[in-house]
Structures are given as structure tokens and as C-alpha cells.
Amino acid sequence: MEPHENTGHPRRWGILAVLVISLLVVVLDNTILNVALRTLADPVHGLGASQGELEWSINSYTLVFAGLLFTFGVLGDRFGRRRFLLIGLVLFGLSSLLSAYAQDPGQLIAARALMGVGGAAIMPVTLSIISNVFDPRERGRAIGVWAGAVGLAVAIGPILGGALLEHYWWGSVFLINVPVVAAGVVLVALLVPESRDPRPGRVDLLGVLLSVVGLVALTYGIIDGGEHGFDRPVVWASILGGLAVLTWFVAHERRSEHPSLDVRLFRVPRFAAPVAIVGLIFFAAMGVMFFSSFYLQLVRGYSPLQTGLLFLPFAGAQLIFAPRSAAMVRRYGGKAVAVVGLVLTVLALGAFAFVDASTPIWVVLVFFFLQGAGMANIMPPATESIMSALPREKAGVGSAVSNTVRQVAGALGVAVLGSVLSAVYREDIASAVDGLPAPAREAANESISGAYAAAGQLGPAAPELIAAANDSFVSAMHWAAALSAVVAALGILIVLRWMPGRAAEAPAAASVVGEPELAGTA
Template sequence: MDASATANTGHPRRWTILAVLIVSLVVVVLDNTVLNVALKIISDPHHGLGASQSDLEWAINSYTLVFAGLLFTWGVLGDRVGRRKILLLGMVLFGLSSLASAYAQSPGQLIVARSLMGIGGAAILPATLSIISNVFDPRERARAIGIWAGSVGLGVAIGPVLGGVLLEHFWWGSVFLINVPILVFGIIAALLLVPESRDPQPGRIDIAGVLLSIAGLVLLVYGIINGGDHGFGHPAAWGTLLAAVVILVAFVLVERRLRYPALDVKLFGNPRFSGAVASVGLVFFAGMGTLFFIAFYLQLVRAYSPLVTGLLMTPFAAAQLVFAPASAALVRRYGPKLVCAAGMVLVTLALVGFVVVTATSPIWVVAVLFFLQGAGMALVMPPATESIMSTLPREKAGVGSAVGNTIRQVGGAIGVAILGSILSAVYRGGIDGHLGGLPAGASDTARQSISGTYAVAGQLGAPGRSLIAAGNDAFIHAMHWAAAGAVLVGIIGIVVALSWLPRHAAAPGGPKPDVAESLAEEQLELAEA
């Protein structure tokens, strides 16, 4: 047997390098999970910034949209100037903008600082996955990606609990400062251990594509959030959505004509690729949108502290830590199609559970639902990510990483926007009948969100108790509608996984089929089925 066929082509320090990259990834994940437990206090006008629900949605989405819009650019820059350089630059930017977020004095300042964090995060994430693809032998890559994806669970586990501890003892901005020491360690370790790599034939930066994608996504999310606040018949909502559709169509047409596009839309002609990308987007749509309203359910309706809320979210993280590393073996045995479909089924079952949760449901039920959702996401992400990466050659790893992470961020942002808008619209309809007799300003505040209702009730004294009860009832009703919307997305995800994902995993180290070959193979597989 040829020795070159069995020799491991990976870097000698590849597992240590993976540990360093996980540190970088955990910071990005940590930031988002910490924010979930801090939403209530940031909305508090006395101890936080007095942010409205739409402000909070933008605090989340300003990060994710900038992140998603720049992933391709940073991926190409990493391929051109060096992935380690981009990783280090991203960590520096992320650290500085974390400081700015911690000391924001208004919701607007926080939204801007979070946007800057998105720039840094967009540089970090594709660099980590690109470096993994280059330092690991193809035969070990699936296992490494599984561990990489499982580290997301580590960030999810640490973030809410650590954030809860900080919020128990310090001001809300302290949750962003925890990024700084982790980043300092990560920068030093990357300088010492991570090798430089680049694409010998890098693409060009598609400025037009980047600008069109950011503009289209921002307008899309703005229109959704505005529609949730003021109704979709409002010109600012439907007009913005129409403009978003026009810009995104223009983006697709431009990308089809370029030799080095920000997003190679032709890749989506491969069912293996498009099915994997759709699975990632749908599972994060449901996941991020659900976590947004569950944070308010736990801290306001159930009156749990930030620390207890963080602890209640740990089953979600624990499930990812357990199942994500094991998913590679499951894919080898059962194939990406069945593993991803099973994951989407678990996510959907958890979302069905949230549809029937009430203000008095045993809290262990919520913990079990979190565990099911985390396990489902852990079964979807690694095989889907591996399916995306396996369609491209190793030197184009940055492109595959950027596509997967962009769809993940876009799916999460649109999930927060759409489910948040459902929550807002249904809540307003439920609480309106209980605001009679309140001054106009107080009535408007209470109508915005359950946080606003609690703030107004706190100023009313004893009469405010009935308003709090009405707010809780309206929120539970609105949460059920939002969860039902997530269930629908989960069902679509099951159909996508069963219809488009490959039945069998790609052969380790085998040649990567081009789009036409993959399409032919998939059509043959469907015909055989």
C-alpha cells in the first residue's frame, strides 16, 4: 500500500491548535448567551438603559447582521493575507468593542458598539474553521469540526451562569467585560501556536456584494421589527420590506455575474450544499428566536434571578457538549440525512413543548425542553457543517466557513426579528384592554413589552398587581404564538433534511465533487429512493 495514502497530513500540533481556536470561538458565543440573561436589566429604566423590546432586538441583530454581512469579506481577506492575521485582528476588534458595549450610556450607543463587535466576530469565526480545515487531515476533519461545534455548547453553558453571577454583584456592563481576559489569553496563544495559512490563488473582495448584502439584510430585519411594533400596513414596514427584496434580488443577480463573488450563489445548485445551509439557517432561526422570549419568561413571568435563569439554560448547553462530539460517529453510521432530520425532530418537539408551557408549569419541564432543543441543534450543526465544507477544496475553506456562518447568523437574526415581532404584536393585542385609565405616556410604555408593563406597574403600587397579572397572561399567550411559529420552521427543517441532505457521508480524504457532479449524484440517489 502507498505510504502517502495512509500518512496523516495534519499539523503536528493540530489538537493544541484546535484548543486555541476553541477559546476564540467561545468568546463569540459567550457574548450572545450572556446578553440573553442581561436583557431584562438592560430594559430596566433605573438599573439599565431603559431599552424597549425593539431596542433589545436591535442590540442582538445589529451584531448578527454586521457579522453576517462581513463574513465573506473576512473569509476572502483571510485567504489572501493570512488566516492567523485576520484571527488576531478580529480578537483585538472584538475586545475593544466589548469595552465600548460595557460602558454604553444609551440603547443607541449599545447598538452601535454591538455592531462593532460584529465586525470583530466576523473576522474570528471563519478564520477558526478555515484553520481547522487546513491543519487537520481530511480523515480527522469531521471529528475536529464536531469538537469545534461542541465548544459552542461550552460558551452557551458558561455564558448565562457567569453572566448571572456578574449581574448579581455588578452593573449590567460587566457581562461584556468578561470577554477581555479571555481574548488576551487567546491572542497570546494564537501568536505562539497557530500557524499562518493562506490560499495560493485567493479571490478578490466583492465590495458591491458586501454593501448590497448588508443593506438588504438590515432593511429586511428593520421592516420585520417595525411591522411587529406598528403593524405591517404601516408604510415604514411594507416599504422597507419591498426595498429589501429589491436589493437582495439585485445582490443575487450581481453575484451570479462575478468571477469572485462575496457569495457564490451557484453553489446553491448543489442539493447537498443548499440542504445543509438551509438546515443550519432554520435551526438557528428557531433556536435564537426562542431564547429571546424565554429569557423574559424566566426572569419576569417566573421571577427568577439572572443567576437562576443562567442555571436553567445549562441543560441546553450540556446537551450540545454531549451530542455534538458524538455526531461524527452517528453520521458515519446513519448518514447526514437521518442524523440532521433526527436533530430537527428533537428541536421541533422542544418547540411544541414551549407552545403549552404556562406560568405555573413545573420548572423541570422547561429544563427538559432546553435539553431536547440543545441535543437537536447538536445533531444538526456538525453534519451540516461538514456537508458544507466537503463540497469545497481545502484551499477554499474560507468560502465554506463564511457561507455556513453567514446563514447561521442571518437565520438567527431573522428568527429574533420575526418571532420577536409576533411576540410584540400579540402582546400588544392582549394588554391593550387592561391599560384604560393610565396616562398616555405610561400606557404607551406598558404597551411596548412586558418589561414596560412591569416598569409602569412598579410605579402604581398595590393597583399595579393586577396589571402585572394581565401582563403575564398576555405574554404567555404571545409566547405560545411565537413558539408555534418556530414549530412551523422546525417542520420545514425536517422536510429539508429528508429531501436534500445526502444519505451517506462523504468519503474521508476523497475528491470533492463539483456542483454538477454533486447534483447528478443527488438526482441518482433520489431516483433510487
């Protein structure tokens, strides 16, 4: 084969468009959910969900999603990527219907977990198919478009969710997934070619089980501690037990002949450094997005639709910069582009530590734009670095690792930063609610949403409670934002120390890992 010949599929750009639609249904759902949190917390117009239940409505999806990505990445490589994409889309649509008609927070959490199964079948195969149908010289550009689709979903989700919540009941934010799924199923069946690994390995059932149990236990302990306090043995038993199971998982993966995650890949800087960056940045960013929705809707008084529109600068920056990041990497190198992106993200996240109830809203919009621009210049080069460390037939491995780390880090970010937010809020508001009736005091102590609900029953005392709740929430937001900026800043150190520069040659993953099955070429 001549070096100049393009080895990509003739319909590769049409296929990419179909994969973007499939990706939209996964990302759209989570961005819509962000603006629906306040409504879900409302006992009259929603489900009366507590702060912990709201976090679990996000984390039940992400934990199942992350726990099954390993399995579905391997199964997709073995039995057919298009087949798993179709299965995932259908399951995602059905679980969206169940979520829309949930009667209580528990049912919603369960339906969201089932939705995570569908998402786990969709997400890894989209990147695997991109790696399979695109020539390596075009793969960076294609991944930039794929990452830009996340920005599109971030733009559409909050606006669409806000518009639906203003005119329909809360379940409509899940029903909107159904037509997107239907379009995706038809287009995938018509355009996307089937592909699979010619030499698949066995499914690592023990590894999958350990990863799911460990992640659920760890995150449950963090969420429960944030909601009810970290001074109870059950919380630390859950956290330490989760860490112990995850340690067992790593040890098992090192010994397994067919691991879900080949942990030896993390000895390859081109693979390990971007994986760490993705984890840190999503840990920081998802926690900030979680409390930003409450800040805009409660402290600042914006409607769900207005809140969705206020997230547009973040999404717009993603749409502008993500597709162009591949060209920036070619010109300046992945290390330089990632450092600039991380610096912008750290500045934007840290800036929320100085935002209060009277900060001009245009200033907040600037911070959102900077965060979007920063993340748009982190994800594509990081994802391309991860995917290029493996041959085409093992694309499912790189895709599963990248997406698992992203989802797990996002779930832990919501859990940890949400716990910090809850703990600081409760401590700050305690003195202000001492004189309230017991039901109102308990509701106000739980969350700012509870304080607003309690204020509706207090008459003349309501303004004082709302002011105290806003002050306590803003103070808690400052602590959470500062922690998120510190976490993201660690990524800068990792890039400078370990991520290969422009002139660095990509090391062969197979030679480091020592796996014959990874030694193939694209």
C-alpha cells in the same frame, strides 16, 4: 502520498484548543447578553431600552457580522487566516470596552455593531484553519468539538452573566470578554500557523455592499413593524426594498467572476441542503431563546443567575452529544442523524406552545435538554457536509456561507418571532390597560418589561397589571413557539428530500459549479 498517511498538522489538537478559545469569546458574548436583556430594559439599573432597542442590540451585531463574513472570509484566505484572527480578537476586545461603558441604547447598539466587525474576522477563519490543519478523516471529529464549544459557551455565558449582574453593574457582562481576548491573542500568536489561499480572488465590494444594505433594510422593517405596527408605508418600503436589494445581490453574484458568495454552489445538494437546515434551525432557535429569557425572569420571577442556571440542560446536551455526532454520522449516515436531531428540536420548540406561568420548571428544563440534544445532532453533520463540499484552500467560502446563514437566520428569527411576540402581546393587553394613566398605558403596551416598570408606580393596581401582562406574554409566546416549530419542521422535509444519505458519494462541487479555481483537492 499513501492513502493511510495523515495529512494533518502535527499540533492540530493544540491548535483546535486555541480556536475553541477564540470561538468562545464570540458565542459567550451573545449568551451573556440574553440574561442581561431585562437589566438593560430597566431605566434605573440599566439603559431603559425598549423591546425594539433590545432586539437591535442583538441584531446590530449579527447583521454587521453576517454582512462582513463574505469579505473577511475572502480576505483571510488572501492575506492570512491567523492575521485576521488576531485582528478580530483585538477589535472584539476594544468594542467590548465601548459596550460596557455605553451611556444610552444607541451607543450600545453602535458598539455592538463594531463588535460584529471583530466577530466577522474571527468566526470564518476558525473553521478555515480547522479544515487546513486537519486530515479530512479527522475533520468531522474536529468540527464536532468546535460545535461542542458553542455548547460550552451557552453553559458558561448565562451563569457568568447572571453572577455578574447580581454583584456588579450591567457593563460587567461585556468587560468579561477582555481577559478571554487577551488569552486568545497570546495563544494564537504562539501556536496557530499562518495559512492562505495560493490563488485568491478579488474582493467583491459591490456584493458586500448589497448584502449589508439588503439585510439591514429587511430586518429593520421587520423589527420596526413588530414594535410600531405593520400598517405604515415605511415598514413595507423597508421590507420590500431589502428583498429587492438581496435579489440584486443574487443576480450580481451569478455574474461576478469573483463573487463573495458563489450562488451556483447551491445546485450541489451536499452543500445546499445543510445550509438550508442551518438557516431554518437558527431562525427558530434564536427567537425562542430570546423570549425564554423574559419568560423565566419576569413571568416566573427567576434572577439573572438562576435564569442562567436554568439554561444548563440545553448547554449540557450540546456538550454531551455534539462531540459524539461525528461517530453517529459514520455509523448511521448524516441524513438519519440530522432527521433525528430535527425531530427532537421541533418537539422541544413546539412544546413551548403549551408552557404557561404554572408549568413545573422541571418540564421546561426537559424541553431545553431536548432542544440542546437535537441541535447538537444537526450542526456538526451539517457543517461537515458544507465544508467537505469544497477543497481545503477554499475553506473560507464554506465557512463564510455556513456562518453567514446561521447569523442572518438567527437575526431574522429574533426579528420575526420578536415581532410576532410584540404584536400578539399588544393586542392581548390592550383592553387591560385602557383605564391606566397615559404614561403607564404606553409603557405596558410596549412590552412586558414596560408593564413591570409601570406596575412599580401604580400601588394597589400593580398586581392586576402584572397578571394581565403575564397572561398576554404567555399567549404571545405560544404563537411565537408554534411558528418556530413549523419553521424547524421544514428542515425535516429538506433533509429527507435533498440531503445525501450514508451511501451517497459526495459530488464534486467544482464539476457542478464549473469554477476552475474550485477544482483543487484537499
